[in-house]
Amino acid sequence: MNVQLNNPIFEKLGMTYPIIQGGMAWAGTGHLAGSVSEAGGLGIIGIGYWHADQVRTEIRRAREVTDRPFGVNVMLMSRHIREVFDVIIEEGIKVVATGAGDPSPFLEELHEHGIIVMPVVPSVALAKMMEKKGVDAVVAEGAESGGHIGSLSTMALVPQVVDAVNIPVIAAGGIGDGRGTAAAVMLGASGVQMGTRFLASEESEIHENFKNAVVKARDIDTVVTGELLGNRARVLKTKMSKQYIKNERLEVTKPKPDADAMEKLENGTLKNAVIDGDKNTGAFMAGEIAGLIKEVEPVSQILEQTWSQASELLTQSWGTH
Template sequence: MRLRTALTDLVGVEHPVVQTGMGWVAGPRLVAATAEAGGLGILASATMTFAELEAAVAEVKGRTTRPFGVNLRADAADASDRVDLLIREGVRVASFALAPKREFIERLKAAGSVVVPSIGAAKHARKVAEWGADAVIVQGGEGGGHTGGVATTLLLPSVLDAVDIPVVAAGGFFDGRGLAAALAYGAAGVAMGTRFLLTRESTVPDAVKQQYLQRDLNGTVVTTRVDGMPHRVLRTDLVEHLEQSSRVTGLYHAARNAQRFKRLTGLRWREMVREGLATKHGKEQTWSQMIMAANTPMLLRAGLVEGDTDAGVLASGQVVGMLDDLPSVRELIERIVDDAAAIIGKLPAVLTD
């Protein structure tokens, strides 16, 4: 079964299903599997060095000839070089975690790339649309990782009313019912993170996947104690400790992990400070919050890569409480699309004269 939408036409994928660019999770294996199954896989580059991103793009291209995307941090020190890499390698979709510079949009579009920023408010959607973005991904408060306080059911229609470009809905989606509902709202597709994290192709350790599968609908919490910004994560002993600990204790552990992240990525302190300053975005953040922001990649890596849930943080959407299996990516996408098509096919029956 196939569903043709503005997203499938724009990107050239078979199904209107997007696998989001989750740091430490959305690597070449998961992205290529999504592409091969007919969806849009997005490679996460924020936790990669430039050399690692080059290698990851090459690996995805070695695994599939279908379209895929790369998620970029617009405020990264080498963002311009990464844009050049995407253009040089012919990456179909450039996804941005923060509003991209107008210059980046223009360069990518001139090269034939599709630019799809992630946004969290209608006013941000208007801005990037005016700058030439081809589509947007809008995530409601149900989503994992950094999130806002407005539910998808309200945020999505507000964005659809604000722009004329395709809108992809994220936050709270995991099955065909969600896809059918998103299309009924007027969205061009859905984007999912946690649901793709819990697939067989995901490289997250199996023991960690089981921790996700054991959670109910109250198994996540939005905390500011990870990096000073609202962050939806699984409720774990570490998160509970962070919530209850003093800011001085949190700052001490953040500084230690920031040093580990510096060694891992090869970034200099000057670069880390510059990127920390860039996270302000007009917000009144303290220096301790900026150090916490530098610490976040290490907390996520410990849990999602090393499997150390005692020392790591596990980003998760609320949908984790609805999930109880580990399908292959192909099984997942085909099931979602088939179920959505069946639901849509029944809708004419509710119409009466």
């Protein structure tokens, strides 16, 4: 018997499982997001710095596989942001997730169109600020996550955010199965978001080299780039990421670090991993939980197994009444 969580947002969206596939620039395609929503979770298209036409194309690709609601994760710093929001509204998208940046200038307009807004937050202060501005939920993301990260771990961050705000809190970072999901619920989360787990799904369209690297990764196979020069990101250890960290050490010892050179090195590198599978130039963004993932599975199986395992564990600890 599956446990039901009290999350009005998920109820409104008609989700079967309280599980979100986190937006992932390049990797979170319309096909993947649509497949997750079709299977009963919430898929989110990751659009990074794409222009509005590319966003529309991916939204339509998601619609080819589902009639259910799905979300779009926007990059607020993108120079296409206005046109991107126009497309999101025109296409009738129901959920907008945001990474770095403040979504509040767009909040009223998005709410007028019935769009749920869910920023990702790495700290209590940001969660409180977002609640005050009127967002509908927050995703508390720990530094175990793949991609750009804050500094707190999920285990410490989630309960503190839960205590600090009165809106639903979704836990993200280091969750890969029903055990992690049940643990997040125990910490007070009313849903989870996974990214790395969905990279290794049949419906994920990332290059085979990237998928294989996630499946083969051990617990110690991720590193954080940007520790010294900023813009921290968790990626798999590759020739590229090791070189990046070496260059960072060299740059930081200079009187004035050449941030431009580092930006150049990072720019476009996620695309090189996702599309070309190139380990010399690609940033294979993935989280610490990659070590737990041993197989590429259909998203329907990932969702079903994760939630039935979590439900079993939660029922054992809560009792059946």
